[in-house]
Amino acid sequence: MKILLLGANGQVGFELQRALAPLGELVATTRSGKQPGDVVCVQADLGDSDALADVLNSVQCDIVVNAAAYTVVDRAEDEPALAERINGVALAEIGAWAARRGALVVHYSTDYVFDGQGTRPYREDDATAPLGAYGRSKLAGEIALRGAGCDHLILRTAWVYSARGNNFLRTMLRLARERERLGVVDDQRGAPTSSRLIAAVTAAMLTQWIGCEPARRAGYNGLYHLAAAGETTWCGFARALIAAATRAGLVARAPEVAAIRTADFPVKARRPAYSVLDTSRLCERFGLVLPEWTQGMDATISELAEVYSSPMQQAAEKA
Numbered sequence: 001m002k003i004l005l006l007g008a009n010g011q012v013g014f015e016l017q018r019a020l021a022p023l024g025e026l027v028a029t030t031r032s033g034k035q036p037g038d039v040v041c042v043q044a045d046l047g048d049s050d051a052l053a054d055v056l057n058s059v060q061c062d063i064v065v066n067a068a069a070y071t072v073v074d075r076a077e078d079e080p081a082l083a084e085r086i087n088g089v090a091l092a093e094i095g096a097w098a099a100r101r102g103a104l105v106v107h108y109s110t111d112y113v114f115d116g117q118g119t120r121p122y123r124e125d126d127a128t129a130p131l132g133a134y135g136r137s138k139l140a141g142e143i144a145l146r147g148a149g150c151d152h153l154i155l156r157t158a159w160v161y162s163a164r165g166n167n168f169l170r171t172m173l174r175l176a177r178e179r180e181r182l183g184v185v186d187d188q189r190g191a192p193t194s195s196r197l198i199a200a201v202t203a204a205m206l207t208q209w210i211g212c213e214p215a216r217r218a219g220y221n222g223l224y225h226l227a228a229a230g231e232t233t234w235c236g237f238a239r240a241l242i243a244a245a246t247r248a249g250l251v252a253r254a255p256e257v258a259a260i261r262t263a264d265f266p267v268k269a270r271r272p273a274y275s276v277l278d279t280s281r282l283c284e285r286f287g288l289v290l291p292e293w294t295q296g297m298d299a300t301i302s303e304l305a306e307v308y309s310s311p312m313q314q315a316a317e318k319a
């Protein structure tokens with residue numbers, strides 16, 4: 001199996017490189033054609049139709065895994081056309097190519113396709129009503145991919161964090177070291193999900209898809225919710241991760257974490273107040289069990305503590 005990975009420098013893309021490597025020949029691509037440490041790789045920019053077609057035609061893969069996306073939620077309000085191009089139109093192009101080639105497309109979408117008015121975990125067929133440009137562009141990508149007629153697995157995930165990249169966990173760790181008191185939103189509910197979990201589940205799904213008789217693979221096609229089990233608020237997540245980081249020695253003295261309301265922290269794009277995802281379709285179809293969100297958080301804090309305590313890192317801190 002030849003697998004083309006788009007967006008290998010992102011939180012999810014980075015973890016996918018490790019998780020998918022055992023499944024076949026993996027061709028990792030990034031927007032710049034560079035990976036950390038200036039390592040050269042294939043360049044694939046979803047903003048450029050012709051260049052994207054060239055990459056697809058030259059790599060000729062059996063599976064496209066798209067971890068690339070326009071993910072700057074607030075900025076999308078100012079440049080909706082660009083978000084739509086990368087998150088929507090590019091998926092129509094990838095899907096059309098995959099339909100012609102007979103390839104599978106694995107794609108990630110978001111809890112931000114919902115308006116957050118729900119009172120129980122969202123199921124895949126619940127009505128969508130994105131509150132902002134980012135959510136609308138991601139919904140456009142889902143629709144385009146489903147309409148393209150290729151085999152596809154669309155995985156809606158939520159509240160993604162990892163040991164690297166820009167994310168809530170890393171921002172909270174930085175602020176916890178700098179401040180004595182933090183105010184964190186306590187009226188949005190969701191399930192923090194580590195990029196490592198997303199990559200591991202993707203690999204488990206693909207292992208089953210690859211192992212299945214080709215004529216029956218289309219039976220897996222569809223939309224699945226993929227998030228860690230349980231739920232919390234951003235404030236609950238911040239308190240838990242700062243406590244874990246303090247125990248691990250990443251934070252010398254835990255700051256006070258005060259609960260604030262969304263209205264007290266104005267941002268450009270509206271977010272859903274409730275975006276817990278019901279993952280039972282994925283668990284039942286693929287026979288998987290998804291761990292509580294605290295497990296991924298503890299593992300990520302341990303990973304960071306290991307990096308932080310390495311002799312190289314300590315030397316870098318002193319320099």
Ligand SMILES: NC(=O)c1ccc[n+]([C@@H]2O[C@H](COP(=O)([O-])OP(=O)(O)OC[C@H]3O[C@@H](n4cnc5c(N)ncnc54)[C@H](OP(=O)(O)O)[C@@H]3O)[C@@H](O)[C@H]2O)c1
Nearest residue numbers: 009010011012031045046047068069071108110157158160
């Ligand atoms: N982060 C979340 O909380 C969250 C929540 C729900 C769903 N999701 C979805 O999960 C998936 C993975 O997200 P993530 O958290 O891993 O995002 P991320 O860390 O922001 O990574 C996105 C990657 O996409 C790349 N990219 C942006 N524009 C591109 C373009 N025009 N061409 C090629 N690559 C481009 C970025 O490249 P550069 O490195 O060059 O910028 C980046 O490496 C996305 O589909 C996202 O919508 C994320």
